[in-house]
Amino acid sequence: MLNVLVASLALMAAAGQPVAGKVAPLPPPYQGAYQPRGVDEIGIWQRDDEGERALTASNLVIRDEKLNAYVKKILCDTVGA
Numbered sequence: 001m002l003n004v005l006v007a008s009l010a011l012m013a014a015a016g017q018p019v020a021g022k023v024a025p026l027p028p029p030y031q032g033a034y035q036p037r038g039v040d041e042i043g044i045w046q047r048d049d050e051g052e053r054a055l056t057a058s059n060l061v062i063r064d065e066k067l068n069a070y071v072k073k074i075l076c077d078t079v080g081a
Contacts, residue, residue, distance in 0.1 A: 036042045055061065062068070075081075 036045045
């Protein structure tokens with residue numbers, strides 16, 4: 001059982017190594033904003049945009065800068081950002 005585990009780990013490690021002389025291609029340069037495809041996806045994005053606009057104009061959003069900075073700091077410290 002241990003031999004199988006060691007062999008599996010060695011195989012996974014070898015699979016992660018790039019082939020000699022082959023380098024992964026760079027991602028394409030930024031070409032603009034993402035464009036949704038299909039009617040369903042377009043509808044989802046439109047509903048999300050409407051929700052963002054409603055939230056921006058909402059009276060329920062707390063706009064206290066000190067409180068927002070504190071909450072942002074706690075969140076960033078918690079998730080490591």
